[in-house]
Amino acid sequence: MASNTTEDLFKNIISHSKEYGFIFQSSEIYDGLSAVYDYGQNGVELKKNIREYWWKSMVQMHDNIVGIDAAIFYASYYLKASGHVDAFNDPLVDNKDSKKRYRADVLIEDHVAKIDAKITKEVEKARQRFGESFNEEQYRSTNPRVMEYQQKIDAINTRFKAALEANDLVEVKQIILDLEIVCPISGTRNWTDVRQFNLMFNTQLGSVSEESSTIYLRPETAQGIFVNFLNVQKTGRMKIPFGIAQTGKAFRNEIVARQFIFRMREFEQMEMQFFVRPGTEDEWYTHWKEKRMTWHRSLGFPLNKQRFHDHLKLAHYAKAACDIEFEFPFGFKELEGIHSRSDFDLRNHEEFSGKKQQYFDPELNENYIPYVVETSIGLDRMFLAIMSQSYVEEKLEDGSERVVLRIPPFLAPIKCAILPLMKKDGLPEKASEIFDKLKFDFIVTSEEKDSIGKRYRRQDAIGTPYCITVDHQTLEDNTVTIRDRDTMAQERISIDEVQRILREKVDVNTALRKL
């Protein structure tokens, strides 16, 4: 059980997640689906609590942020407008000798870049030759060799563009063959056919297939927010700056999906799009960067576990972007992204839909398309971060070992276990009385099988922060002991106080107040 390496540790976290009802592989009895997972009885509670903490901190705590729940089906033109249909479609080709995979468009573009480099070389040579009097533009348009290169480039680009537009992958392969492009590794021209990898899932709307039209499962929750921007703004009489939040499933057909629930084909996002006046986006970007980091820090994990990572290469929609990374057992990886998306999305939706996506700003007395700052966090990744950070294999003073999940109490699946010391003398009955009292406020559980020590360990393993034990003294003076998961220390308290004490200890508001 002991984890000697971080690889062991990660494996143990995965099997612990299964053994204790947090995460199961999906469709397991049918051999499973790759990179699809189900949440079990404890996982669903933890996940729900994380979602709720996020929702409260974003929506409930801000009078200018509201939530929505938009559909998972996207009309294809939605995604055309968002850039996803194009950006999520990569023509890929493999070299059979080196077994390396390339994006066909990148291969061709690289080839073009090489020809372009030859032109530059010619130009530089000429510049040295002619000195001061050199006219680059004239040289480029008259020198036969340069012109020949340029014509080549233009011809390739024209042909490639036509092939892409016609979605003609056979032609794309032919271009690669005609250009005699070789694999940089193997140096051969032994290519497979070019294949389209559609990273989005599609399906048909309409029960009769001939009449149906292709629709997509959303690859991110954000677009549902953008297309509802005016609905919410108008019906909620929202004034800029304001935000719209949403949690929900998104779907991506990852080429490789691994590392447990870190990269799944079906996953859940928690996103908030914040609409701001153009020109103020930089300060809001900074604002949300800090806000979100504070949220992560509020869970009480070591500060060196999270860090910012600024993007140098930006996505098709972004103006500025950074990640909040978490140190998983397999290294620092993206947990949340904060993006300054400019007016890219709303402007495109305006263009594609023909419907104005503008806001009238009474202070400026003018209309504009708002700029957007996005915070987008993966709920499953957050779940994994909490699991990895909470999972501890502990060596106790008496030499024995225990596995304990030190989940922040307000996120723990079960808040309290009620345990009769023995299965007789009326102790189970007393325990069930307490259960009935607490069940209205907390998710509690009760167990009477096995020795008390074993039951404590079981609760430790699923992260239950408190155990209440009913013993013989309980029957005499109406007191119980309450045991702390992390310190294993016990305290005797009156049954009448249990509810109040538990509420203090596991209340999400305590965390919210620190934000």
Added chain:
RNA sequence: GCGGAAGUAGCUCAUUUGGUAGAGCAUCAGCCUUCCAAGCUGAGGGUGGCGGGUUCGAGCCCCGUCUUCCGCUCCA
């Protein structure tokens, strides 16, 4: 997706060269005990990932397939 490795009870593993599967833990029932795992007795649970082939006979050999892990590749 490619290459390598693996897939036997819920979990961890065993079954010497092919001869119709076992253990520990877990589970369930009962007994005993009880404040930090591993007391006693008994029971249930496997068409050996799935499909096909070779063989008189396959968990063990061969092929395919699915899943997982490692490496590569891709990535918003």
